[in-house]
Amino acid sequence: MYSITTFQELMKGLPRAAFDQAVARHNAAKYTKHFKPWNHMTAMVYAQASGAPSLRALETGFNAHASHHY
16 A cells, blocks of 8 residues: 655655756756766755665665655
8 A cells, every 4th residue: 555655755845846947057967877866866865864874774774665666
């Protein structure tokens, strides 16, 4: 069954359209290939909210909720 997580509630407060406009205005995605700016922002917000001390801890915490990934 689908349910909205706390992290999804937190991400609702970030205006995706405004973020995309800022990325376009500053040409921030010029050299990106796979890890897009919104994915980077999501990872950074998750790292900050979870208090992850390293990338390994961030990955472990994120993959612990694999049922919520699309």
